[in-house]
Amino acid sequence: MTVQTLRRSALKIDTADIGIGASAETVRSGYLELTSMLDRLHRRYLDVVRVELESMGINNINPSQALMLVGIGDEDIPVRDLIHRKGYQASTVSYNVKKLSEYGYLEQERAAHDRRSVRLRLSPKGRDIVTRLRDLEARHMEFSNGRSELLRGMENATSTLRQLDQIWAEYITFG
Template sequence: MSNPYFEMIVLIERLHRRFLDIVRIELNKLGIRDINAPQALMLANIGDSEILVRDLVERGYYLGQNVNYSIRKLVEYGYLTQERDEHDKRAVRVSLTEKGRELVPEIRKIDHLEHVAASDQPVEEEELEQIVTTLRKVERCWAEYVQFRPYV
């Protein structure tokens, strides 16, 4: 007997990995070989913001050690700038350089429709909207559980 809840969790993880494969293919098409797919997504998540590194970690996007390594590489390759926060010298702020700002639209324009057209099981826009709504509900449930349940 299957467990839909557990199956959903496994699928989310698998879909994330598949999407990273798609981002990797798109980076290769653009001739970008100096960064990897997770780093490209980090740039897209930062976008036009100037953001504290700890905020990237706290929002749950990345694990702490991976963030520091990726940021160091993105700075080294010219996609990000970093500077100490003026109020808290322990905190580091990052923002995109011109090179990073040029890449982000390319990452964000990865369109599922191109991938759907190549599939024998297309996913329509309406279906995607329903999936997003459902996943947001699951995220809220998990966030509330973590926030309001004491550790035993």
């Protein structure tokens, strides 16, 4: 199913269901703007990570791979948990784990009781990248320090995105 099909399905909104006096067209345009903004912000954040990687002199991994390292963090995590808990696709995980291991950012260890099960942990080189990216996040969080209006806006945005995540999860599960 394409993103456009999902958007069209999700946009079949009955005005009576809105219940806040907004027109279906207002909800429709807000939804389209939000989904467009999600895509744009994701790409923008990857660019932010890319710039940070470049400033570190790292050019052998991409921003998505760096964020996978952040997702692993301090854990000793089975590959299956990256797929299930962290939301990565299996084919993406396989490729990225292979590359990150080849470049020395990840260490892999097969479980003694089940040779098919692989656990991952960051190497010192991988921990260095994660530390730098967490420092970057901390610097960015400082922008909101003392700006209560911005903080309230982020809390509202997070709440809205959680609701949208729930709606999409239910759509995927139940159609």
